[in-house]
Amino acid sequence: MSFVQLLQKVGTMDRRWIFLAIFVATVIPFFFPLGLEVKLTDEVKNIYDFIEQMDEHSQPILLSFDYAPDVAAECHPMALALLRHLFSRDIKVVAVALHQAAPALALDAFTTVAKEYNKKYGEDYAFMGFGAGFAYMMAKMGESFPDSFPADYYGTPIGEIPLARKIQNYSSVAMVITLSGSRSYEYYITFAQAKSGVKVAAGMTAVMASDAYPFLQSGQLVGLMGGLKAAAEYEQLVGHRDRAFIGMDAQSITHILIVFFIILGNVSYFLTKRMEKR
Structure with missing residues (x-):
């Protein structure tokens, strides 16, 4: 033939x-x-650079887990890469979940990364659990964080958690980072960035990212991670190639x-x- x-x-x-x-x-x-290189973008590097100028004495980061398992393939590697960066710099993290399916994902991320960096719950990080209602909870956290989450995911009163009890509202955190498969970042821009002046960054699925670029260009978002490629970029910046790099390969x-x-x-x-x- x-x-x-x-x-x-x-x-x-x-x-x-x-x-x-x-x-x-x-x-x-x-x-x-294969470990194929990915081209770094400014919107991803902006988040990395902001965290790089922080140290152990900086205010904690508020990390909002707002995604479900159906978009975890894109958003979960972002959470892991962010936590590795934050914990490597000894930056404190307080996390909330504003999607009912997110607590299990948040626990998986903290369990995985906290063990790698020997971080102690309550002092280095805290997870406050699920809060119902995106807009309602975001507005309420701006008024009083203790009233929004009187106890953590495990039922421990916030007053007994050394890290969490220091947070009164958005003014008590250095940045809010939301990871989502929806437009939840718009609510954080309204209630956290516009009202309190706190920096907001967002990670989301690739299909949602195009809608967020106007907020990035206006300065209402400090940085943006869109899809698996952005997660791979952050893994490359942190120097820990994991799920996102495998997915990109x-x-x-x-x-x-x-x-x-x-x-x-x-x-x-x-x-x-x-x-x-x-």
């Missing part, structure tokens, strides 16, 4: 072979990571393979048409 005949055969190939090739290409990086290989099959299919189609005219 000649090369031309082989190309013609591609057009009639069982599509299940293509599905199998895509599956293999997606799975390989999870076992053999899988995406890159899969995209290249899809383009290859598109080109091959078109070549096969035009060769077949040309042979039919003879």
Whole structure:
């Protein structure tokens, strides 16, 4: 069989072979990571730079877990990378969850990273649990954080948590970072940035990121992480390549393979048409 005949055969190939090739290409990086470099963007580096100028004596970061498991593939690597950066600089973190499915994700992130950096609950970080109502809770935290979260996720009164009891409202934190699959950052801009003047940064799914750029350009957002690529950028900045880099490797290989099959299919189609005219 000649090369031309082989190309013609591609057009009639069982599509299940293509599905199998895509599956293999997606799975390989999870076992053999390629570590492909990602290009850094200013909006991601702005968050990194803000945290870099902080130290152990700075006010804590308020980290808001506002995403569900359906977008965890994009948002959870951001949470892990952020916590690694914050804990590596001994910066205190107080976290809340404004999505009902987020507490389990927040606990997973803290359990994983706190163990890596030997951080102590209550002194280095605290998790206040779930607060119902995005806008309501964001407005209430600006008035009184203790009234918003009188106890933490485990039921411990806020007055018994050394780190959390220092926070009265948004003026008590250096920055609010929200990780979400929705437009929750707009509420933080309204209730935290506009009213209290606190810096706000956001991490979100790639499909939501385009809507957030006007807020970034106006200065209402200090920084922005959009999708898995942004999470990989932050992992690269922190120097700890993890889930996002593996995901980007899988995406890159899969995209290249899809383009290859598109080109091959078109070549096969035009060769077949040309042979039919003879």
